[in-house]
Structures are given as C-alpha cells and as structure tokens.
Amino acid sequence: xxxxxxLQMEFFKREGFIRKHCTGCQSYFWTLDPGQETCGDSPxxxxxxxxxxxxxxxxxxxxxxxxxSFFEQRGHTRLSRYPVVARWRDDIYLTIASIADFQPHVxxxxxxxxxxxxxxxxPSIRLNDLESVGRSGRHLTLFEMMGHHAFNNHDKIYWTxxxxxxxxxxxxxxxxxxxxxxxxxxEWYGGGNAxxxxxxxxxxxxxxxxxxxxLQESRNGSYTVHGVRYEEMPLKVVDTGYGLxxxxxxxxxxxxxxxxxxxxxxxxxxxxxxxxxNTEVLAAVSRLASRNPPxxxxxxxxxxxxxxxxxxxVSHHKMLRDMESIYALCDHARCLVFLLGDGIVPSNTGGGYxxxxxxxxALRLLSHLESSRSLDELVLGHLKGLSRDFPDLLDSSxxxxxxxxxxxxxxxxxxxxxxxLVQRYTEEKKTFTPKVLVDxxxxxxxxxxxxxxxAGEHIKIGIPPNFDSMIAEKHGHITREAPxxxxxxxxxxxxxxxxxxxxxxxxxxxxxxxxxxxxDAFHVILDRTLFYPEGGGQPPDTGYLLDKHxxxxxxxxxxxxxKSVVHVITGNLEGDTVHGEIDxxxxxxxxxxxxxxxxxxxxxxxxLGSHIWQTGSQVGESDARLDITHYKHVTxxxxxxxxxxxxxxxxxxxxxxxxxxxxxxAEHQFGFHxxxxxxxxxxxxxxxxxxxxxxxxxxxxxxxxxGDIGLIKIVAIEHLQDGVERIRFSAGExxxxxxxxxxxxxxxxxGILGVEPSQLPRSVKRFFEEWKTYRKELETTRxxxxxxxxxxxxxxxxxxxxxxxxxxLVDLGMKSLLSLAGHIIHRQKSVVIxxxxxxxxxxxxxxxxxxxxxxxxxxxxxxxGGSGGGKPDLAQGGGPRVEKITExxxxxxxxxxxxxx
Numbered sequence: 001x002x003x004x005x006x007l008q009m010e011f012f013k014r015e016g017f018i019r020k021h022c023t024g025c026q027s028y029f030w031t032l033d034p035g036q037e038t039c040g041d042s043p044x045x046x047x048x049x050x051x052x053x054x055x056x057x058x059x060x061x062x063x064x065x066x067x068x069s070f071f072e073q074r075g076h077t078r079l080s081r082y083p084v085v086a087r088w089r090d091d092i093y094l095t096i097a098s099i100a101d102f103q104p105h106v107x108x109x110x111x112x113x114x115x116x117x118x119x120x121x122x123p124s125i126r127l128n129d130l131e132s133v134g135r136s137g138r139h140l141t142l143f144e145m146m147g148h149h150a151f152n153n154h155d156k157i158y159w160t161x162x163x164x165x166x167x168x169x170x171x172x173x174x175x176x177x178x179x180x181x182x183x184x185x186x187e188w189y190g191g192g193n194a195x196x197x198x199x200x201x202x203x204x205x206x207x208x209x210x211x212x213x214x215l216q217e218s219r220n221g222s223y224t225v226h227g228v229r230y231e232e233m234p235l236k237v238v239d240t241g242y243g244l245x246x247x248x249x250x251x252x253x254x255x256x257x258x259x260x261x262x263x264x265x266x267x268x269x270x271x272x273x274x275x276x277x278n279t280e281v282l283a284a285v286s287r288l289a290s291r292n293p294p295x296x297x298x299x300x301x302x303x304x305x306x307x308x309x310x311x312x313x314v315s316h317h318k319m320l321r322d323m324e325s326i327y328a329l330c331d332h333a334r335c336l337v338f339l340l341g342d343g344i345v346p347s348n349t350g351g352g353y354x355x356x357x358x359x360x361x362a363l364r365l366l367s368h369l370e371s372s373r374s375l376d377e378l379v380l381g382h383l384k385g386l387s388r389d390f391p392d393l394l395d396s397s398x399x400x401x402x403x404x405x406x407x408x409x410x411x412x413x414x415x416x417x418x419x420x421l422v423q424r425y426t427e428e429k430k431t432f433t434p435k436v437l438v439d440x441x442x443x444x445x446x447x448x449x450x451x452x453x454x455a456g457e458h459i460k461i462g463i464p465p466n467f468d469s470m471i472a473e474k475h476g477h478i479t480r481e482a483p484x485x486x487x488x489x490x491x492x493x494x495x496x497x498x499x500x501x502x503x504x505x506x507x508x509x510x511x512x513x514x515x516x517x518x519x520d521a522f523h524v525i526l527d528r529t530l531f532y533p534e535g536g537g538q539p540p541d542t543g544y545l546l547d548k549h550x551x552x553x554x555x556x557x558x559x560x561x562x563k564s565v566v567h568v569i570t571g572n573l574e575g576d577t578v579h580g581e582i583d584x585x586x587x588x589x590x591x592x593x594x595x596x597x598x599x600x601x602x603x604x605x606x607x608l609g610s611h612i613w614q615t616g617s618q619v620g621e622s623d624a625r626l627d628i629t630h631y632k633h634v635t636x637x638x639x640x641x642x643x644x645x646x647x648x649x650x651x652x653x654x655x656x657x658x659x660x661x662x663x664x665x666a667e668h669q670f671g672f673h674x675x676x677x678x679x680x681x682x683x684x685x686x687x688x689x690x691x692x693x694x695x696x697x698x699x700x701x702x703x704x705x706x707g708d709i710g711l712i713k714i715v716a717i718e719h720l721q722d723g724v725e726r727i728r729f730s731a732g733e734x735x736x737x738x739x740x741x742x743x744x745x746x747x748x749x750x751g752i753l754g755v756e757p758s759q760l761p762r763s764v765k766r767f768f769e770e771w772k773t774y775r776k777e778l779e780t781t782r783x784x785x786x787x788x789x790x791x792x793x794x795x796x797x798x799x800x801x802x803x804x805x806x807x808x809l810v811d812l813g814m815k816s817l818l819s820l821a822g823h824i825i826h827r828q829k830s831v832v833i834x835x836x837x838x839x840x841x842x843x844x845x846x847x848x849x850x851x852x853x854x855x856x857x858x859x860x861x862x863x864x865g866g867s868g869g870g871k872p873d874l875a876q877g878g879g880p881r882v883e884k885i886t887e888x889x890x891x892x893x894x895x896x897x898x899x900x901x
Contacts, residue, residue: 347723
C-alpha cells in the first residue's frame with residue numbers, strides 16, 4: 001500500500017479535480033484546469049500573482065481573523081498563541097510550527113489535546129534559511145503558521161476529506177479562483193513521524209501544507225519514507241500549516257512578501273537612506289527567485305531581466321543590494337520583537353545564542369546601509385504595529401530597548417577586540433578555514449565577513465554561503481546527555497515514593513524487591529521509600545536501613561532508574577523487609593533551601609523583570625544557588641530589594657501548596673511559567689504553588705509554609721556568563737550562621753584597625769590609598785633598577801652582525817624577566833635570552849631583527865624537559881630539569897648565532 005493512496009479523495013472527484021503528472025518535477029497533483037501541465041509549485045511554475053493579486057486584498061490582522069473565525073464557525077476552538085520560546089520542550093529552543101505547540105505530549109497520545117479540533121495562529125521562528133531572507137522575496141525568520149488541527153484517537157474527529165474541503169472552502173472564501181488552486185501530492189516526515197501530505201499552491205506560491213500524520217518510526221514497519229521504515233500510529237493527527245504572510249502577499253500582489261506585511265518600517269528605512277525603489281525590477285527578481293535556487297540567482301539575474309525587457313543599470317544593482325539589506329533588516333527586527341518580548345536574553349548559549357545571532361546580523365545590515373536609524377528604533381517601530389494584535393508585547397518595550405542598546409555596545413566592543421585578533425592570526429599566517437571561521441564566531445563573536453574585512457584583500461578567505469544558517473542549525477537544538485550505562489542491569493521495578501504523600505514522615509517500613517553488590521556498595525530497591533532520589537537540582541536523602549537483625553546500614557545515596565528508587569548502602573542487607581530512617585535535619589534544611597529557591601526566583605522576577613528565567617539550580621543542606629537569565633549585572637540595591645521581598649514572603653507564613661494536576665489543567669491555570677525548572681515529561685505534573693506569588697512544576701521536597709524557612713540571606717550574586725547571573729543564598733539556620741560569621745569578620749577587621757564598624761569603610765579607603773602610593777613608589781624604584789640592569793647587560797653583550805646578543809642567568813621571577821627583556825630590546829637593536837634557577841626562560845628581539853623566538857625557546861625548554869612558545873618577537877618557556885638551565889641558555893645562544901651569521 002502506497003502512502004499516497006489516502007490522497008485519492010472523493011472530494012477531488014466530486015468537485016471535478018483531475019489528477020495529473022507534472023512535466024517539471026514529475027510529481028502528481030490535482031487541478032480543476034485540464035490544460036495545466038505543471039504542478040503549480042516553483043520552480044516548475046513562475047510566480048504570476050506579482051502585480052496581479054488573487055482574491056480580496058487583506059492585511060495581516062484581517063487575514064489572521066478571517067482564518068481563525070472561518071474554522072471557529074466550523075466547530076474549532078480558537079487557542080491563543082504559544083510563546084516563540086518553546087518552554088514546554090526539552091529538544092528545541094524556539095517554536096518552529098503550530099504543531100510544535102502540541103509535541104511531544106499530545107502528538108504521542110500521552111496527554112489529551114487542549115481542544116479537539118482546534119485552530120491557532122502561531123508565530124514561529126526558523127533560522128535555517130537566513131541567507132535567503134531579503135533576497136528571495138519570500139523567506140522570513142519569523143512567520144505566523146496558522147493551523148487547524150484534529151487529533152483522531154478512539155473517536156474520529158476528521159481526516160483527509162474534511163481537511164481538504166476546509167482548505168478549498170477557505171481559499172475560495174478569500175476570492176481566490178478555485179481553478180487557480182493546485183494540490184500537489186508529497187510525503188512529509190520529521191521528528192520520528194511521517195505521513196502523506198498535500199502542498200496547496202496558487203500561481204506558483206505554496207500557501208499551505210496539509211499533513212496527515214499517521215506513521216511513527218519502527219524498525220519492522222511496512223512503510224518506507226526517505227529510506228526510514230515506519231508503522232501506523234494509534235493517534236492520527238491532522239497537521240495543517242497555512243502561511244499567514246504568504247496569504248496576505250498573494251492578495252496584495254506586491255513585489256515581495258516584505259512589502260505586503262511591513263511596508264511602514266520598510267518606508268522608514270528607504271527614506272532614511274534615500275533609496276528609490278523600482279517595483280518592476282523587484283517583482284521580476286521575485287519571479288526569478290521562485291524558479292531558481294539561491295546558488296543560481298546572481299548568475300541568472302541579468303539574463304532573466306533582459307528576457308523581461310528590463311535593462312539593469314548601475315543604480316539598479318545598488319538598489320537591489322540595498323533593498324535586500326532593508327528587507328532582511330526589517331524581517332530581523334520583527335523577529336526580535338517576539339524573541340525579546342517572550343523573554344529570551346541574548347547570551348553565548350542556548351536560545352540566547354540564537355537571539356544574539358539575529359541581533360548581530362541586523363547590526364551588520366544596518367552598518368552596510370549606513371543608516372542613521374538604530375536597531376532599537378526599528379524593533380520598536382514594529383512593536384507599535386504588532387501591539388494591536390499582541391498587546392502583551394507592549395509591556396516589554398522598555399526592556400527590549402535597553403537590551404538592544406546593551407547588545408549594540410557589546411558588538412562594537414567585539415569588533416574592536418576582533419580587529420586585533422584577526423591581525424594576530426594573519427601575522428601568524430593561520431589559514432581561515434570554515435572551521436576557524438566558526439570558532440571565531442562561536443568564541444569571539446566575529447562574523448566571517450568582518451574577519452574578511454579585517455584581514456585585508458591580500459588574505460584569501462572562503463566564506464560558506466550558508467554560514468549564518470549553518471551556525472543557527474548547530475545551536476538550534478538542545479543536546480541531551482546520553483543516559484548513564486552504569487546501571488543498565490537494574491530491573492525495571494516500581495517504588496512507591498512516600499516522600500510525596502507523607503512529606504513530614506521520618507521513618508517507614510518496606511519490602512526488599514532487589515539488591516546487588518556494585519563496586520564496594522550494595523544497591524537496593526524497595527517497594528516504597530521515604531528516601532528522595534537525587535534529581536532536579538536536589539541532592540538525595542541519606543539515613544539508615546535496618547535489616548532483620550536490626551543492623552543499621554547507612555544509606556549514602558539514592559537515585560532513580562525507570563520507576564525505581566535505588567538505595568546505595570554500606571554493608572550487606574539481610575532479610576526481605578527493612579525499616580528505614582531518613583536524616584531528618586538534613587532533609588528539612590534541604591526542603592527549606594528548595595522552597596527558598598522558588599521564592600528567590602519569584603523575587604528576582606518581581607524586582608528585575610518578567611524576562612527572568614531559571615537556567616539551573618542546586619540546593620543543599622547549608623546553602624543553595626540559582627542561575628537566572630539577565631542582560632546586565634544585578635546591583636547591590638536590587639539584591640537588597642530581592643532579599644527584602646523574599647523575607648517578607650517568609651514573614652507572611654504563606655501556604656506552600658503541593659498537588660498533582662493534569663498537564664492541560666496546569667498549563668491552562670498557570671501558563672508556561674510552570675516550566676521554570678525545565679520541561680517534565682508525562683501527563684501529570686506536580687505543581688508547587690505559593691498562591692499569588694510563585695508557581696512551578698517541581699518534583700522536589702518542600703516545606704508546607706513559607707514561615708518554616710525562617711530566614712533567607714543572599715550571600716552573593718555573581719556574573720556566571722554572558723546573560724546569566726548566579727544568586728548564592730542560605731536559608732534557615734545556615735542563613736543565621738552566615739550572618740553571625742560575617743559579624744565576626746567585621747569585628748575582627750574593626751579590631752585590627754581600631755575603629756567602630758561605621759568608620760570601617762573610611763579607614764579601609766585611607767589605608768588603601770596609602771598602600772597604592774607606596775606601591776607606586778616601589779614600582780618606580782623597580783623600574784629604575786630594571787633600566788640599570790638593562791644597561792649593564794647591554795654593555796656585556798656580544799655583537800653579531802650589528803645586533804647585540806645578551807644571554808644571562810638572572811635571579812628574577814618570570815614577570816620580571818619579561819620586563820627586563822623589554823627594557824633591553826627597546827634601548828638597542830638586540831636579542832636577549834634570560835633564564836632563572838626555577839627553570840624558566842624568556843627570549844625577546846627588537847622589531848628589526850629577523851628570527852623566531854618561539855622556535856628557539858621551544859628548543860631550550862625541551863632541554864629542561866618542558867615546553868615553550870609565544871610569538872616570533874617574544875616567547876617564554878621552561879621545564880622541571882632546573883639543573884640544566886645553563887645548558888638550555890647555551891643551546892639558545894648557539895641557535896641565535898646560527899640565525900644571525
């Protein structure tokens with residue numbers, strides 16, 4: 001049976017469609033036009049709607065509402081958009097399609113859909129075609145995928161016939177002539193699923209894809225799609241995707257999709273750079289782009305335009321280049337409204353990396369255009385228009401502006417540092433391979449075109465044409481650690497977790513299901529347990545198991561495998577039953593710190609902004625840490641405000657609700673903020689709620705009231721990495737002990753200086769200023785000494801071909817050796833090799849002397865049993881064989897003579 005068999009529908013036959021074979025791509029398609037020879041898709045069919053719009057003209061808001069209301073009137077429940085940051089997923093950072101909202105839980109059948117059938121218009125982001133954005137006339141980074149979805153399980157909702165009929169009725173309701181619509185048969189696959197699909201085409205443009213997801217990967221499956229075997233899945237999903245922007249474009253017939261969807265922002269830039277647009281040329285370019293892949297575009301452009309009776313002038317060429325940049329820039333700015341508005345913080349990792357990629361690409365385009373506009377002006381220009389349909393984004397306007405101002409400054413700093421770095425690479429004659437270009441971007445933030453500009457015309461650099469897309473693809477998916485193989489032989493037994501239903505119990509009785517000695521310890525599975533297994537940033541409980549002889553066996557660790565809790569014990573457990581005792585003081589302190597983590601997270605979000613998102617946490621017995629996304633350093637004033645708010649919540653003694661909820665119920669009630677600690681799997685979520693203050697899906701142990709924590713003290717806030725701040729804090733008695741310890745330090749410092757605590761800062765400042773003055777005097781004396789040493793050594797040097805060669809053992813450390821060598825080579829044309837009794841060697845030369853210090857130092861360091869390196873004009877090294885330092889110096893001196901004579 002063929003996958004396409006289910007596409008031979010009664011709907012087509014009833015409506016008079018003819019199944020034909022495309023003379024171009026050889027695909028099968030359905031059409032009402034008996035004379036149609038090609039499938040209607042590009043490149044088989046050229047765009048013919050440019051300048052000849054199809055249907056009634058609509059803008060973005062009107063088209064979205066037309067789609068949603070059409071399906072609402074046909075029994076579909078309208079859903080609000082999901083964030084473009086896929087918080088509910090553990091495999092991707094960004095929402096890439098409307099069906100992604102329901103993966104993996106709904107599409108796998110684990111969780112019922114939030115409505116069935118449903119309709120949604122989902123802003124989606126894909127960065128896999130960045131180089132085509134602005135150039136092709138149709139590619140976007142952010143687009144709205146409108147979809148109507150049905151999930152057919154035990155009860156059939158609807159399938160191929162109804163889906164195709166709905167599509168045809170909707171398009172014709174827009175005024176698009178029915179004979180202009182083609183349905184191309186194809187196969188869809190992705191994410192472990194597959195199914196037949198219809199590509200819906202009008203005048204060369206694909207407007208929608210109707211996917212009938214009915215297959216799942218299986219080694220012994222009876223269907224093969226693109227070389228992979230599949231079997232039928234119990235849940236059959238109608239997965240449709242209609243391109244909102246493309247539908248708007250086809251009803252307007254503008255030269256490009258960009259002119260149709262954000263003309264106001266385009267005009268803002270066009271006016272700013274003083275550009276005159278030729279719509280006839282732009283429309284012709286869009287037609288060409290529809291027929292040719294990007295690689296052929298430039299080659300075919302002039303030839304194609306000549307065929308269209310358009311002669312390209314120099315001004316046309318410049319107009320095309322500038323319009324490509326303007327279109328791409330406007331697209332990127334719109335994308336950033338959603339990325340930053342939905343809470344992403346630019347950084348060097350994760351979703352923040354992708355946001356920074358878009359920001360820096362936009363800044364490069366702005367630079368190319370020499371526009372007086374700033375990136376935040378363009379983004380906020382989009383925001384004003386988008387706020388009519390997405391009013392929630394307006395709340396983020398101040399934050400978006402501040403983030404973009406900070407990122408613009410960081411990019412300028414990157415370019416300043418990058419220029420020096422590239423110059424060093426060229427001096428060292430490094431080859432700029434694609435791998436080197438990727439490393440320069442990932443590590444130093446240097447785009448390849450900037451590297452090429454810095455390197456100069458004499459350095460050949462081949463930039464991959466899809467570099468930005470390649471980088472986005474590399475960082476677009478979340479890499480999950482492979483499961484540990486150390487416990488694969490543990491049987492899939494089930495342990496009842498008593499720590500959820502009986503959180504305040506300290507002892508329990510259980511039956512032994514399995515035990516085995518692994519290494520030096522015994523691993524034991526019980527039918528039930530109070531021991532919390534390590535996970536979610538919380539360490540495991542410890543305590544004892546008492547066997548049938550009442551022998552106390554320490555439990556040193558507990559971990560989860562499958563549905564089992566495995567206890568690691570010291571000693572051999574005897575008997576089939578045990579009595580367990582957990583270390584309650586340890587458990588209680590961990591509970592205090594875990595609930596305190598939730599409180600600190602909510603306090604940070606209240607004080608710093610709604611973009612705050614947890615990126616990691618670790619709770620312990622004496623302290624805890626919380627890593628949060630933030631685009632700048634947290635000030636001491638903000639720290640104090642967070643601490644004050646957290647302790648206010650403690651003083652209120654608020655209830656900490658701990659309950660199990662269905663995923664749909666929890667998401668409906670609390671939204672995706674639930675997933676601060678990550679995206680848990682399964683249909684049931686354990687929700688920890690401090691009513692009116694904080695809520696999070698969490699499997700850890702918690703106190704029952706905030707008052708049980710007693711006290712929270714923020715110990716420090718550190719800048720962990722770009723875009724991430726780490727909050728370190730203590731709760732309960734450890735917090736009090738920390739404050740007391742700080743008081744001891746304060747009293748000790750005051751005692752040493754003989755001052756009151758209030759006078760300490762002023763006294764420390766006075767002593768520090770005196771110390772700085774004294775240090776400056778010492779450095780001045782040291783510099784005079786170095787100059788004197790340099791003069792003496794130069795007088796003792798050997799003249800070889802007009803170069804003074806100095807070699808000496810000096811009783812100085814490495815830093816001073818480098819300083820002394822610098823003094824020597826700047827006073828006179830010279831080469832100097834210095835060593836000390838620690839087995840360290842330094843070599844330097846004047847700029848006009850031609851020899852490689854790094855190579856000579858490596859030879860000397862080899863004699864010392866070590867290594868060395870550096871630049872041609874300055875190098876250092878050393879090794880453990882300090883007794884050979886004289887031999888090493890002599891070896892270097894010999895090499896210098898050979899190079900100079």
